[in-house]
Amino acid sequence: MSGLLALLDDVAGIAKIAAASVDDVAGQAAKAGAKAAGAVIDDAAVTPKYVQGFAAARELPIVGKIALGSIRNKLVILLPLALLLSSFAPWAITPLLMLGGSYLCFEGAEKVFHALWPGEAHEDVDAKGDPTELEQSKVAGAVKTDFILSAEIMTIALAALPQGQPIWMEALVLAIVGIGITVAVYGGVALIVKADDIGLWLAREGRAGATRAFGRGLVRVMPGFMKALMIVGTAAMLWVGGSIVLHGAAETFWAVPYEAIHHLAETLAHRMPADFQGAVSWGVTALCDGIFGVVYGALMIPVAKWIVGPVIGLFRKDPVAG
Secondary structure, eight states: OOOHHHHHHHHHHHHHHHHHHHHHHHHHHHHHHHHHHHHHHHHHGGGGGGTSSHHHHHHHHHHHHHHHHHHHIIIIHHHHHHHHHHHOOOGGGGHHHHHHHHHHHHHHHHHHHHHHHHGOOOOOOOTEEESHHHHHHHHHHHHHHHHHHHHHHHHHHHHHHTTTTTHHHHHHHHHHHHHHHHHHHHHHHHHHHHHHHHHHHHHHHHHSSSHHHHHHHHHHHHHHHHHHHHHHHHHHHHHHHHHHHHHHHHHHOOOOOHHHHHHHHHHHTTTHHHHHHHHHHHHHHHHHHHHHHHHHHHHEEEEIIIIIHHHHHHHHTTTTTT
């Protein structure tokens, strides 16, 4: 009898440890996911453009294909790489974060540049070709873009995890973050791309006048909402990218800009009532990080055009060339 009680006591102890581990994993996943918010917002803002020009019936299947590609990017490729980094080269996490932050700044600054000078923007791919080939091309392009953003998300999540914990816990947290973010982003994208269709259906089929009016309003609002989403996504890219680069520089070789921004934020915050000091400090820091992101990203545009682009081109085969 005493042996059975001891066994039950051991089982209860294991159950408590398992429950604590589950809570720990959930907490770490929530914290790591929150750290990646800027890249998530941009992912949601960028993706809807890949379904523009297709029949309404193909919009959700296309979003589904991109979501599956995103899951594959995160779990099959990036998760093992993140675990290898954590185990064998933790020193490389900060430089990789800075590289990803530089990309976010570059992309954000390029969007600002194209918004200010539309004539310089890239032309869209001709939609008059074979629909199946065009869809495959769009999905492939979206998955490639997602890979870069997913790499940034997973690296940010990895950097947010406590050091020295078991590798299985790191893997589980990163998998939860990857799956959770993908479901949230592409579920939101699916709602966004179908919102105008939902509005049209409500405007035509709604039984009550208020329902039909809501449908018409939804159709009118969506173009402006899409523009606002792109603006928010771009701002988030610049803010997060600038913050990552500044924080990484402070940890590695140059802390002056990072310390100056935080000193300015704290100085201005202390001049405000106590209830507003936290919000003011965060707002000033985010604004300065975003301004830095614009300037730094603008400097990266010629580097990408004249150096990085040609170097990548050397390793890319041209399928059209004979």
